[in-house]
Amino acid sequence: MKIVKQSFKFLVLAVLMFLPTSIFANDTAQDGGQISGKKQVEEYIVHHLKDSHDFNLFSYTNDSGERKHFGVALPVIVWTSQGLVTFMSSEFHHNDDGHVIVEKEGLKLAKIHSKIYELEKGATSVSFDAGHHATNAAKLLDFSITKSVVGVLLIGLLMLFWFSRLAKQYKKKQIPTGFGRILEPLVLYVRDEIARPNIGEKQYRKFTGYLLTVFFFIWILNLAGLTPLGFNVTGQLAVTACLAIFTLVIYTVSGNKDYWMHILWMPGVPIFVKPILAVIELVGAFIIKPFSLLVRLFANISAGHIVLMSLIAIMFTLKESLGVAGATGLSFVLSFFLLLIELLVAFLQAYIFTMLSALFIGMAVAEHDHDHDHEISSDVEDVRGDFI
Amino acid sequence: METLLNDFSPGLFVVSTILMLVLIALMVKFAWKPILESLNEREEGIQGALDAAEKAKIEMTNLQADNERLLQEARLERETMLKEARELKSNMIAEAESQAQEQANKMIVQAQEAIASEKKAAMAELKSHVAGLSLDIAEKVVRNELSNKDKQLQLVESMLAEATLN
Numbered sequence: 001m002k003i004v005k006q007s008f009k010f011l012v013l014a015v016l017m018f019l020p021t022s023i024f025a026n027d028t029a030q031d032g033g034q035i036s037g038k039k040q041v042e043e044y045i046v047h048h049l050k051d052s053h054d055f056n057l058f059s060y061t062n063d064s065g066e067r068k069h070f071g072v073a074l075p076v077i078v079w080t081s082q083g084l085v086t087f088m089s090s091e092f093h094h095n096d097d098g099h100v101i102v103e104k105e106g107l108k109l110a111k112i113h114s115k116i117y118e119l120e121k122g123a124t125s126v127s128f129d130a131g132h133h134a135t136n137a138a139k140l141l142d143f144s145i146t147k148s149v150v151g152v153l154l155i156g157l158l159m160l161f162w163f164s165r166l167a168k169q170y171k172k173k174q175i176p177t178g179f180g181r182i183l184e185p186l187v188l189y190v191r192d193e194i195a196r197p198n199i200g201e202k203q204y205r206k207f208t209g210y211l212l213t214v215f216f217f218i219w220i221l222n223l224a225g226l227t228p229l230g231f232n233v234t235g236q237l238a239v240t241a242c243l244a245i246f247t248l249v250i251y252t253v254s255g256n257k258d259y260w261m262h263i264l265w266m267p268g269v270p271i272f273v274k275p276i277l278a279v280i281e282l283v284g285a286f287i288i289k290p291f292s293l294l295v296r297l298f299a300n301i302s303a304g305h306i307v308l309m310s311l312i313a314i315m316f317t318l319k320e321s322l323g324v325a326g327a328t329g330l331s332f333v334l335s336f337f338l339l340l341i342e343l344l345v346a347f348l349q350a351y352i353f354t355m356l357s358a359l360f361i362g363m364a365v366a367e368h369d370h371d372h373d374h375e376i377s378s379d380v381e382d383v384r385g386d387f388i
Numbered sequence: 389m390e391t392l393l394n395d396f397s398p399g400l401f402v403v404s405t406i407l408m409l410v411l412i413a414l415m416v417k418f419a420w421k422p423i424l425e426s427l428n429e430r431e432e433g434i435q436g437a438l439d440a441a442e443k444a445k446i447e448m449t450n451l452q453a454d455n456e457r458l459l460q461e462a463r464l465e466r467e468t469m470l471k472e473a474r475e476l477k478s479n480m481i482a483e484a485e486s487q488a489q490e491q492a493n494k495m496i497v498q499a500q501e502a503i504a505s506e507k508k509a510a511m512a513e514l515k516s517h518v519a520g521l522s523l524d525i526a527e528k529v530v531r532n533e534l535s536n537k538d539k540q541l542q543l544v545e546s547m548l549a550e551a552t553l554n
Contacts, residue, residue: 051400078399115397142399149403156411163419170426174433187423208424209416217411237392238401242408 041313045306047096050114051236052147053089057229069094074150078116079141080107089144098126098134109140116140151233155220159213163187190215190354198358203365207358210250214243215354222301222346226308226339234349235301237294244294247357248286255364289360293353300349304342311335521551 056071073090082105089111091102098112101119108119110126117137119126126134145153166180166187176184195204195211224231233239261267263281265274314331322330525547 050395051397142397143403144399145403146400148400149407152404152407152411156407156414159411160414160418163415163423167419167422167426170422170430174430184427187420188427191424191427205424209420210412212420213412213415217408236400236404237396238398239404241396242401242405245405246408246412 038317041310041317045309045313047114048230048309049232049235049302049305051232051238052114053092053111053116053144054094055147055150056094074147075145076116077143077145078109078118079143080105080109080118082107084143085109098128098137101125110134110137112137116142116144147231148233148236148239151221151224151231152239155217155224155233159216159220163216186216187212194351194354194358198355199362199365200367202367203362206254207250207361210246211354211358214246214357215350218243218297218353219347219350222349223343225301225305226342226346232301232305234297235305237298240294240298241290243297243353244290247293247360248290250357251360251364252285254361256367258366258368259364289356293356297349297353300345304338304345308335308338308342311338525551 053076054071054073056069058071059067059069061067073088075086076089076091077084077086079085085104085107087102087104092100092111096111096113098110098117100110101124102109108123110117110119112126112134116139117126117134118140120136120138123136126137129135162179162183166176166183169176169180175181190212191204191208194215195208198204199207218234221231221233225234263285264278266277266281269277311334312331314334315328318327318330321327525544528547529544
């Protein structure tokens with residue numbers, strides 16, 4: 001009952017968030033209009049995978065042929081040649097190909113493929129080369145509150161709300177009630193199945209906080225990506241890179257002497273191999289490990305979104321050959337099953353990211369019982385000692 | 389690769405890094421620390437309770453074993469006591485019997501001895517009596533012989549009759 005009440009509260013909160021949708025509900029826009037062809041579907045998917053400067057829930061074309069958007073405009077914050085410039089994204093009127101120019105502080109700004117460009121002095125419109133690259137505009141450092149940032153904030157607040165409530169429950173009673181009863185086993189799972197076995201009994205406490213945060217952050221954001229809100233936060237390279245670099249920093253900072261010895265001067269191999277191994281190990285520790293983390297998460301979530309949206313698009317693309325009902329049914333069935341798989345992937349990717357982070361940290365802080373003093377003479381002594 | 393790099397937004401990277409740092413700090417402070425501490429506390433409590441229960445169980449079994457042992461000992465003791473009593477009884481009876489036998493034997497021997505000595509004494513007395521009598525008879529006979537021969541014979545005969553009767 002309580003859970004129902006709470007989720008109702010959350011729903012109300014969500015609805016309240018999207019109340020100011022009237023901001024651009026009447027905007028006429030040029031976002032390509034209705035989607036019907038394969039090329040448009042492809043463009044739409046590519047567009048969706050990118051970060052967005054406004055939180056668009058849905059768009060439709062009314063009877064008089066006007067394109068209407070339903071959503072929230074988000075603030076644009078860019079670092080230009082004149083310093084920080086802020087304005088609402090609604091000023092671009094949903095244009096994404098650089099045709100609408102916003103003038104701020106004497107600067108001309110255009111949005112091309114979800115990126116904000118600053119036009120060169122004297123230019124009045126963006127000109128493109130053959131590869132559709134802007135020739136007279138420079139990309140800006142964009143600190144905007146984009147849809148992904150909203151997602152991070154929203155999920156962050158949600159996590160804080162849920163878990164601080166769970167923490168408070170423990171003050172009064174030993175066993176949590178309500179939604180906390182769902183969260184507790186998840187926390188225990190991360191602690192006992194991911195942190196403890198991979199990092200080791202002695203050290204795991206220090207890193208459990210980070211691992212728990214990352215696990216729930218990725219998982220909830222992955223799940224949010226499957227809702228019609230259409231977040232694609234964990235499919236943003238910048239976000240996954242940020243997470244991977246956190247893990248990199250943690251295991252680099254907390255690495256012990258053994259760890260560095262194994263990277264820089266591998267014991268137990270001939271001297272001339274040691275520098276070669278050092279290079280390989282350095283590349284492994286600083287490039288391969290974080291890259292495997294960031295690319296795996298990004299690629300899995302992006303692929304999921306692409307396939308899911310493509311299956312939904314069957315509704316339009318096969319309308320002619322299968323009929324409206326057939327295409328809709330096929331699309332519905334296929335995307336339903338893919339959604340189930342994606343629910344699994346959402347958890348799996350969060351698990352893998354956390355698991356590998358724990359593993360990398362565990363490798364860096366592992367204490368070796370026997371020291372690897374592999375000089376040949378002492379090795380012989382060791383072996384002999386073992387046999388006697 | 390180029391599109392990937394193009395998609396990478398440095399601004400979003402900076403913003404999400406800052407947000408994540410804040411989120412991790414807040415979560416650790418307000419959620420994970422108290423949650424994990426409480427969970428540890430609870431687990432230790434449960435472990436403690438389990439240990440105590442286990443200990444109590446062991447104590448209980450020990451106690452039961454003790455009781456059993458005591459009971460066994462008591463039973464054995466009773467057994468031995470009964471056995472001892474029985475032995476004592478039979479010993480006593482045997483002893484009494486043997487003593488009585490001995491006593492009886494002794495008495496019999498004494499009686500026999502007494503009889504024998506009495507008999508001896510009687511025989512001796514008889515002998516002396518017979519001797520006296522013989523002497524008397526002889527005296528009388530001799531006397532009668534000297535006075536009346538017939539009478540003397542008569543006397544001897546009567547004396548002998550008397551002696552036979554005696």
